[in-house]
Each structure stands twice: as structure tokens, then as C-alpha cells.
Amino acid sequence: MNHPPTTSTRPTTAPRPRAGRLAFACTLLAILIGQTIQAASVRADQDAQPNLIYIMVDDLGYGDLGCFGQETIKTPNIDRLASEGMKLTSHYSGNTVCRPSRLSLWTGMHAGHTAIDSNAPYVLKESDVTVAELLQQAGYTTGGIGKWALGNTENSGHPNRQGFDFWMGYLDQGEAHNYYPVKLWRNDQKVPLPGNVLSDATLARGRVSTQRTTYSHDVMTEEMLDFVRSQGDKPFLMHIHWTIPHANNEGGRVNKDGMEVPDYGIYADRDWPNPEKGFAAMITRMDGDVGRLMALLKEKGIDDNTLVVFTSDNGPHSEGNHKHETFDSNGPLRGYKRDLYEGGIRMPTIARWPGKIAAGSTSDELLAHYDWLPTACELAGIESPTTTDGISFAPTLLGQTQRSHEYLFWSYGPKKAVRIGDWKGVIPGKDKPLELYDLSNDIGETKNIADQHPDVVEKMKQAIAESLE
Structure with a gap:
């Protein structure tokens, strides 16, 4: 339910070469095995x-x-x-x-x-x-x-x-x-x-x-x-x-x-x-x-x-x-x-x-x-x-x-917020523009840098829209 805000592209309809299909299958199998091992490791770490x-x-x-x-x-x-x-x-x-x-x-x-x-x-x-x-x-x-x-x-x-x-x-x-x-x-x-x-x-x-x-x-x-x-x-x-x-x-x-x-x-x-x-x-x-x-x-x-x-x-x-x-x-x-x-x-x-x-x-x-x-x-x-x-x-x-x-998402009435990595987006009220902060060097959210990073602002808006679906 918590999907990343990405730009979708239409997949090709061309057949995948056999070697490519085999490599893809092996990669997928490795991922599944890795996830299974991790879950088993968590359980094994518990005596009961x-x-x-x-x-x-x-x-x-x-x-x-x-x-x-x-x-x-x-x-x-x-x-x-x-x-x-x-x-x-x-x-x-x-x-x-x-x-x-x-x-x-x-x-x-x-x-x-x-x-x-x-x-x-x-x-x-x-x-x-x-x-x-x-x-x-x-x-x-x-x-x-x-x-x-x-x-x-x-x-x-x-x-x-x-x-x-x-x-x-x-x-x-x-x-x-x-x-x-x-x-x-x-x-x-x-x-x-x-x-x-x-x-x-x-x-x-x-x-x-x-x-x-x-x-x-x-x-x-x-x-x-x-x-x-x-x-x-x-x-x-x-x-x-x-x-x-x-x-x-x-x-x-x-x-x-x-x-x-x-x-x-x-x-x-x-x-x-x-x-x-x-x-x-x-x-x-x-x-x-x-x-x-x-x-x-x-x-x-x-x-x-x-x-x-x-x-x-x-x-x-x-x-x-x-x-x-x-x-x-x-x-x-x-x-x-x-x-x-x-x-x-x-x-x-x-x-x-x-x-x-x-x-x-x-x-x-x-x-x-x-x-x-x-x-x-x-x-x-x-x-x-x-x-x-x-x-x-x-x-x-x-x-x-x-x-x-x-990302993480919050909604409090008209107020919205999202965090993606070190980026934090905040809509502080009704009809207010989205504010953008870099928490890696501004944990106090003192410098709104939305105008400097329109691409990040757009990702924040996509995440908010997706979270409200």
C-alpha cells in the first residue's frame, strides 16, 4: 500500500531473450531466498x-x-x-x-x-x-x-x-x-x-x-x-x-x-x-x-x-x-x-x-x-x-x-507532511504552499528551500496524492 512516488513507463512487448529470462529468474529467486532467510533469521533469534x-x-x-x-x-x-x-x-x-x-x-x-x-x-x-x-x-x-x-x-x-x-x-x-x-x-x-x-x-x-x-x-x-x-x-x-x-x-x-x-x-x-x-x-x-x-x-x-x-x-x-x-x-x-x-x-x-x-x-x-x-x-x-x-x-x-x-506520510486536517530520505515536505495549512526542508543539515526546519528544488517538491506532492488514494 505504501508505494514510491515514481514515474511509470510502459513496458516493452518484445520477447525477453532466453538468457535474459534465465538471468531475471535467477535474480528474482535470489531476492526471494534472501527475504526468506532474513525472516527465518528473525525467528531464529527468538528462543520463543x-x-x-x-x-x-x-x-x-x-x-x-x-x-x-x-x-x-x-x-x-x-x-x-x-x-x-x-x-x-x-x-x-x-x-x-x-x-x-x-x-x-x-x-x-x-x-x-x-x-x-x-x-x-x-x-x-x-x-x-x-x-x-x-x-x-x-x-x-x-x-x-x-x-x-x-x-x-x-x-x-x-x-x-x-x-x-x-x-x-x-x-x-x-x-x-x-x-x-x-x-x-x-x-x-x-x-x-x-x-x-x-x-x-x-x-x-x-x-x-x-x-x-x-x-x-x-x-x-x-x-x-x-x-x-x-x-x-x-x-x-x-x-x-x-x-x-x-x-x-x-x-x-x-x-x-x-x-x-x-x-x-x-x-x-x-x-x-x-x-x-x-x-x-x-x-x-x-x-x-x-x-x-x-x-x-x-x-x-x-x-x-x-x-x-x-x-x-x-x-x-x-x-x-x-x-x-x-x-x-x-x-x-x-x-x-x-x-x-x-x-x-x-x-x-x-x-x-x-x-x-x-x-x-x-x-x-x-x-x-x-x-x-x-x-x-x-x-x-x-x-x-x-x-x-x-x-x-x-x-x-x-x-x-x-x-x-x-516515504512516511501524515495528515492532520488540511495539514499534510511527507518525509523521503532526508527531505521533509510540509503543507502547514489550507491553501498553503508546500514547504521543503533538508533535515540532514536543518533538523529545526528553519530554511524553506522549496524554490531551489522543484523536482523534489513535485515528488513530495506525488507522495501526498498517492497517500490519500
Whole structure:
């Protein structure tokens, strides 16, 4: 489905000479044998079907982790993931906002082929095929916690109807922006959170708590750890969709502390506004829970047969009275959440698998969230759907030759973007001309050089048109 933007030519009708036919057949056979050997090599590198843990946090920027250049906020456990695994420095989100980014991840489709390319409501259909559903069919026990946003108990989009044996967290995206909700969902059952009370003025909207006792992140984290503890010899898939460090937008307007966290921890005495203390404390709290998870894998003796991937759903936000500039959350990149410049879509991504992924390694292979579905399928030893826009990046993780994307594509309403090699094309809005950047020497997208390279601009336009077919 992801075809290169090339100029087609009509093939000749003249018969191919016998020697030419033989050489062509030999070349084709060699390619097929090579692909078969590579797939077999990936499978041979696994002692058994590995456990797969995919961590996607919410609105974390490329520059928010110590291992990606953050100097103020402390993330020692995630930094350890990077030192023991691989940093994926050109790994992109499926979109620049929450719901379509998750839809891209679940289904293996880029934004030109998903049902939505914005935060418009969408319910997963029975005909949609998710990575959880595929792995469930491959014999995996499947679990997830956190923000879902693609269905509820009354329709086909509920996670239990989309491949998850277990789900704990938020179903409604709006409720997920409150860290002190009155309830979460365990599968199709409401789980009241003790001590969280809504004010009369906001009860109908169900978002802002005036009495706040039970922090939702902590509840979901304990459920996630219990799921991992309960697993036996059968392989499992765990999707961790923590809502940190998304802002409580409603709370930010009510109490000016839209970055909700039980305490400010090591940042309590900093001379910062409270929302900035909250933002930093949320990330460090989440980092501590990554450490707890890794300790549990070692305790259970499954560390060596578990792949852990860490990423974010989109770029950093400036919401809840927090400003992304405070901690340089987008690092060297331009833009943030809702932009299709690099800051809105390039994610701080890490993969760790002891004995399989080289410790302290880095890859700049062009990858995206929609590559997770085929990757998980390959590692589970099953075929990936032919309709996916993704490419398995298992070879990259295992130090093997990787088949590369011809291009990556994004759509956010009228905004479009495409990356071909080091070239990046961006249409920043309705009726706006395409901007062109050379990321090899301008990662901050500061110099629009579209007028200097009309041939490249034309390739970008072809790729965009093809991606929307």
C-alpha cells in the first residue's frame, strides 16, 4: 500500500531473450531466498515467542527525556532503557494528536488510510483489525491500561471487542484528561475511585474533581503490574497508555494547576510556577513506574524474553498553564502538538530486549507508529495483513538489514507532511504552499528551500496524492 512516488513507463512487448529470462529468474529467486532467510533469521533469534510491552505516554516531547537531551527533568529509569537498548531517533507518531495517533498504532495504517486524521470521534468497527486482535489469535494473552478513546461498552470499539483480554483505564477521551476521575473501567465494569468527588457545576460534564484523593495513574499502574505478575508461560502483549504528561485542561482553567500530580516530589522547592513543577513531577513519577516494571520483569525471570518499546503519542503540549518552552520539550525540533513539523510528530523512542538488541545502540531508520503492527506480528511468528502501511522493524532491532520506507506520510486536517530520505515536505495549512526542508543539515526546519528544488517538491506532492488514494 505504501508505494514510491515514481514515474511509470510502459513496458516493452518484445520477447525477453532466453538468457535474459534465465538471468531475471535467477535474480528474482535470489531476492526471494534472501527475504526468506532474513525472516527465518528473525525467528531464529527468538528462543520463543517474546513477551511484548509497548509503552505510549501522552504528549511527551522529543526533548523531555535525559537520554534525548533533557537536562532538568530527571528520567533515570527510561535513560537506563536507552543505555541497555536502542534509541530510535527517527521514529514518528502516526499523527500529531491523540485519537488518530492511536488509531494508526492499532491498525498499522498511516493517516491517509485511517478513518480520521483529527481528534474527531471514531469507534473501531468489527471489520477493523488491531495488533491486539492479531496477537490474541497467535496465542498471546493481551492486556492494556490507560487511555483508549476509540469505543466504549455500548459499541464495537470496546477494547475487549478489539483483541484485548484485559483493559483497565479510560474509555472516553474527555474523561482521560482528568487525573482524579470518579471512575475507571476494568473491562466493561465501572471501578469507582475512592474519595474523588465532582462539583455540582461540573458533574454533568464529568471531568473536574473538587475533592481529589485517588490518582488514576497510580491505579492503572498497579493493575498493569498485577497483569504482568499473573502471567505464566504463555506469551503476553501489554499496552501501557499512561496519560502522563497530558494536561488536565479543565482543571487548568479552574485551579490554575492543570498539571495534576499528588506531589511535586524533588521539584517541590524549585522556584517555578506550580504547573511547571507538576509537569516535571509527572514525568519523573512515570519514570519511577518504568523502573518498577523493569524490576518486576527481572524478578519474574522474563527480562531476557521481553521486548519493551517506549514512545509518545505526539509532540509536547502547551496546555494546563504549562509551556513547552520551559523545559525545551521539543529539543532541537520545530513545532509541537498539532504541528506537522518535526516537534509535533518525531517521538523519543527506545527499544530494549537484552541479548537481542545491542546495548547503547542507536538507529536513525525512518519508522512510525504504524510499523508496530507488522513488527509485533513478525516477532510473534505470524503473517502481517497485506493492507498495512507499516514495515516490520524487527530487523533494525536485531541488527539485520532493514527494508526501508519509500516515504512516511501524515495528515492532520488540511495539514499534510511527507518525509523521503532526508527531505521533509510540509503543507502547514489550507491553501498553503508546500514547504521543503533538508533535515540532514536543518533538523529545526528553519530554511524553506522549496524554490531551489522543484523536482523534489513535485515528488513530495506525488507522495501526498498517492497517500490519500
